[in-house]
Every structure is written in structure tokens, then in C-alpha cells.
Amino acid sequence: MTRVADPVRTVSPAGYAVLRAGQASFLLHRRASVVTAAVGVLLAVAVVAYLCVGQSFVSPAEVVRVLLGQPSPDELVVGTLRMPRLTVGLLVGTAFGVAGALVQTVARNPLASPDVIGVTHGAGAATVAAMTFGVTSFTALPYVSIGGGLAAALLVYVFAWRRGLHASRFVLIGIGFSIALGSLTQLFLTKGDYLVAQQAKVWLTGSLNGRGYDQAAPVAVILLVAVPFVVWAARAQRDVSFDDDTATALGVRLGRVRLGLVGLGVVLASVATATAGPVDFVALLAPQIARRLTRTAQIPLLCSALTGALIMVVADLLARVVFSPTELPVGVLTAAVGAPYLMWLIARTSSRFGGTA
């Protein structure tokens, strides 16, 4: 078997580099890789900053020592108090980032992110309902939450379907359902006993306060399980980015691929919601920022995951510090940034807005 002659290597698409390892080769979007690396570095800086700042300041050098597992006097503050919460934040942010990217890819519309179309509220309502009926274990709740998120997505889909799926009908019905599910949550809060209601209310504000490894475990497991699917999704994303006719002609089973992508997105968003409560707008923001930075045609999954984690860590850092010693729920900060961004998106959309989803 003869190797293909060298000149082929230089014929790569503009903006891409070809990586070869033996027989295998793949294309790498140059700008996307640089941006992703940069976001990764920023995230690392944010992580260290997160561990430094708090009631007491710990020097970055000590933080790095603790991270590397060396003995340090600040072991307790950094390793035992701040690390677990940081871990939850990272996982939740990643999950939201990927979820948003997948759903937005399929809808071809930034406005149809999980928090706008009712998924997070569905997960919220299911979780509070479960709490009211006595399910309080942190291992069971994420699954209840996934069920709620999927059910909400399904309901919105069914009600929005009328001889085809129209993007604006989908979004309107999603908003309606979000409000209804929010009210349902209130209803369960009224029904439940006082202690449960307190616990559920803390959860509902979307906060990382008091979250630890116990809560991180289910997200971590589900994220790990999801990795192969996400790798598949990264390829499938490209297939659905064509217009419907081209994709079908190329042999893509559009319906199935879309269903798979959205399903995965909904599961990830629900699991993240189960852990941190409904933290709005991370799933909306992360993919949009990632895409604007990388300037790729599709929403870059890895970069969007890292951006999600970065938003979450920075927001929680600010939530702890801004009004210290009072802590703000992290959802308050993400909404304060995300809502104006959503407004800006709306202000510049044309009336045609997306077409069919």
C-alpha cells in the first residue's frame, strides 16, 4: 500500500489544518482550536481565582499546592470547603453549555434554548413535586428531574405541532408552559410541609450554596455516560446543519438525528437543573458566545462546554463576593447578564425569525 503523495496535505480547506497520526487524519478548525485553548486557559485562571477568593483570601500559590495534592495549611478552606462547590459548578456549567449547543443546533435558532422552551421549568416542577411527596435523596432526584424535563419538552413539542413545527409557535408555547410549570411548582410548594418547602425553595433559587460531592456525583456519572453520545452528536451536528433536502439526499436520517440531539440536550439540561436548581440563561449564552468567538458555521461543542463552565464559575464567584457576607443565588447573576443578551438578540431578529424548526 503506497502512501498518498505529500502535496495532498497542503490542499486543506481554508481555515483548517490537517492532523495526521499514521493512517488516521482529521481536520482542525484553526481559529476554533485557538479559541478553545484560550477559553480553557481562562477557565483554569477562573478556577484558581474561585478557590482563592472568599471569606478569607488564600494565595494562588497555596491553591495550586492544594490542587496538586501537596500538604498545605489551607487544605481545609480550599480542599474541603471550596472544592466541592466548584466541582458542582464546573459540571453543571458544562452540562448546560452542551445542552444549549445541541438544542440550538437542531432548532437553528438561539432563542429555542432549554431554559426558554420550558425544559428547566419542567425539571424544576418534577423535582419539587418529588420533594413534596417525600423523595429527598440526591441520588434519585436527578432521574426524576430528567423525567420532568423530557416530559415538558415532549408536551411542548406535541402542542406546538400543527402540520409541521413552526419555530415561533414552538417558542410561544414553550414560554406558556414555562409559566404554567412555574405555577405548578408554587402549587406543590404550598402543598408540601414547611420543612420540605424551605428545602425546595433554596433549591429553586438556582444556587450552588451547600452543594457538594454528593450532588456532584450524579451529574458526573451522567456526563461520563453521555461522552460517547456527545462525540456522536458532534458529527451529527454537521449533518443537520444543511438544509433539509440536501441532508436527506446525502442519506441522513434527519428525524432520528434531530430527535437524538434534542433528547441528549434535554437530558443534560435536566440533570444540571436537578443539581443546581434552575440556573437560567447559561444554556442560552454559552453556545452563542462560543460560536461568535470561533466563527464556525456550527456551534462548537467543546468550546461551548468550556464557556458554560466558565460562565458558571465566574457567576458563582461574583455571587459569593459582590454582597459579601450575604450570598446571592448564582441564578440571579446569570439572569442579570443573560436577559439583556436575550433582549439584544430579539431586537435584531427579523420578523421571519428562523423558519421551521
Added chain:
Amino acid sequence: MSRTTSRRVGWLVVGTLLLLLAVLLSLAVGSRAIAPGEVVDALLHGGTDDNAQVVRALRVPRTIVGVLVGVALAVAGTVMQGITRNPIAEPGILGVSQGASLGVVCAIAFAGVHTLSGYVWFAFVGAGIAAVTAYVIAGSGRGGATPVKLALAGAAMNALLASLVSAIVTTNARALDEFRFWQVGSVSGRDAEIVGQILPFLVAGLLLVAAMARGLDAMALGEDVAKSLGHNVGLLRVLGALGATVLTGVAVAAAGPIAFTGLAVPHIARALVGTGHRWVLPLAALLGPVMILVADVIGRIVFPPSEVPVAVMTALLGVPFLVALVRRKAVVAA
């Protein structure tokens, strides 16, 4: 009287009867069920037994506040739908109610205002700013304010304002205590004093709106037609926005944010008596309180002994309505 007119009058009579029935229910039903005869007796002849006390001291103020809030929200919704020519315009969905809430929270937390007649002004300012902002955001860009853009702009406003409210409330314990009890819209625990305080504003808002009923009819035909009929469209918009803002502000100051009443009631009224605002507005003013009172009564009996706030019940009653509205082709194609 032509046939259409008599039908319209008929619906107004039906609306009045429904309202009376709802009032009676609201007075009779609760954790202590009181026979309607006894309610009427307590109202007319006084009396000092427990039931009469409950009716007069607890349920009468609550019912009156419910009626006023219902009138305000339904009329505000009708006007908003009229001047924006948009079927899903509504104080709750557009974030106007949430704006009024933010105004009230600011009044409590920063200005040290603790009376309703004091913070109702802050509610007006908040509601006005929120209404204008949501409409400007939705209206910019190509295509103007479509229902989707309006709803999304409202959702974004709601999220932003709610986060500001919760930031203030979390960092200010005193504000939290005072604010908590109407953060979710509810008509319980309001005393008779409130009625006197909100009544002047409510009347002012209603008069403003009543004066522009004809203008709203012309607006329904389109801006150009309205202009050629001799209406000042700009002035109509400003007055309409002012009226809707005052009415929403009053409702929120009295009961907290309550969504969907302003959405559902105008549509029902229009389906019954046609699109003329001289008929729609009075019927909406009759049906709005019916919706609020019925929602409140249901909220009292679903999970005894606790009570579900009226805003929760109106949302649950109203959402199927929104879904049906959106599924009709007209909304999305607009």
C-alpha cells in the same frame, strides 16, 4: 334595539350575574364554609357570631380587593392588546407587572416607603419603564413587534426584573419581610384600608381608558385608517400606555403580580360581543373579577388548610388559553 345590540346587552347581563355569583362564592367558600343565606344575613343585618365576623372582617375586604384587581387587569390587558394590535399583549407576559414589583421593592428597600399609597407611585414608574422597554425591544429590528418577539422580550424582561428583585430582597432582610407576602400575587390578608387607597387610581385609569374606546376601535383597523379617520395615533398610544400602566400598577400594588387575567378575559369578551371596545371594555371589566375570584376560591379549597395564591391559579387556568390562542394560525402568521 337591533338583534346584535340585544345580544350584547344580554351578555353584559350574564356577565353581571356571573360576577354576583363569584362574589357570593368568594364570601361563602373557604376553610369555614358558610351558607349563602347566612352570608347575605351577615352583610345586611350585621350580627356578632363567628360566621358573620369571618364574612365581614376577612372575606369582604378580600373579595373587594379581588374585584378591583380583576377589573384593573382585564381592562389593562384589553387596552394593551388594542394599542399594540397584538393578541398576546398582557401585563404579566410583557413584564409590566414585574416592573411594578421592582418599583415597590425599591420603594421598600431604598426609599423607606411603607404605605400602599406611597409605593403605588413607584409601582407606576416601574410598570411604565418596563412596558416601554419591552415594547421598544420587541418593536426594533425588521418586522416590528410580532407576537413571538413581544412574548420573548417580555420573558427576558421578567427574568431580568425578577433577578433584580431577588438580588435586592436577598441582601435586604427588612425588604424581604415586607415584600415576601405579595411576591406571588395573592388577595388574602388585605384589609379594607387598601380599597380606599387604590380606588382613586383605579377610577382615574378606567376613565382614561373609557375616553379612548373609540380610538381603540379605529386602531384595530390599522394605523393608516385610524389616521385618516382623524385620530391622533401617537396620542392614542401614549394615553393607552398611560392607562394600562396605571391600572397594572394599581393591581400590582394591591395584590402582587398576577398573570394571564389580562390575556384571557379580553379574548373571551371579544368572542362574546365582537370587537367594538365600547362593548368589550365593560364586559372585560365584569369578567376579569370573575376570573380572579373563581381562581381565588379554587385556591382556597384545593389543598386545605393551606391556600394557593391566586396568581398560581390564574396561570394554571390561563395557560391552556394561551396554547389554544397560539395554535390558531393567526397569531404565528402575524
